Amino acid sequence: MLDPNSSAVELPPIPGKRYFTIGEVSELCQVKPHVLRYWEQEFPQLKPVKRRGNRRYYQRHDVIMIRQIRSLLYEQGFTIGGARQKLDGEDAQEDKSQSHQIIRQLLAELEEVAQILK
Numbered sequence: 001m002l003d004p005n006s007s008a009v010e011l012p013p014i015p016g017k018r019y020f021t022i023g024e025v026s027e028l029c030q031v032k033p034h035v036l037r038y039w040e041q042e043f044p045q046l047k048p049v050k051r052r053g054n055r056r057y058y059q060r061h062d063v064i065m066i067r068q069i070r071s072l073l074y075e076q077g078f079t080i081g082g083a084r085q086k087l088d089g090e091d092a093q094e095d096k097s098q099s100h101q102i103i104r105q106l107l108a109e110l111e112e113v114a115q116i117l118k
Helices: 022-029 033-044 060-075 080-088 098-115
Strands: 047-050 054-058
Touching: 022 033, 022 054, 022 060, 033 060, 054 060, 060 080, 060 098
Parallel strands: none
Antiparallel strands: 047 054
16 A cells, blocks of 8 residues: 655656657556556546556546545545545535645746757
């Protein structure tokens, strides 16, 4: 699973790619691939594109959703059922940790653009 001491670790920024493999998502979210496959069954919001040979390709919004699920389960202590309910009822209200993560990601991307423009 995941070491309880590593749950507060800063996750790496999400690269500006369109599709990510399950291995890449595993590294970006610090969750093992078999856990990602299990979460697909438990969370209807999580639907990666499946291509040849049933290979999964995750999009940026899937990676953000996985990070939110990870936060609910590993950092905030929700059960799978509780996390599912929270995500279902969270239409208008965005989770604070996800907002901060998106802001950090945007800042990192803007800094990269600034470096390229220099």
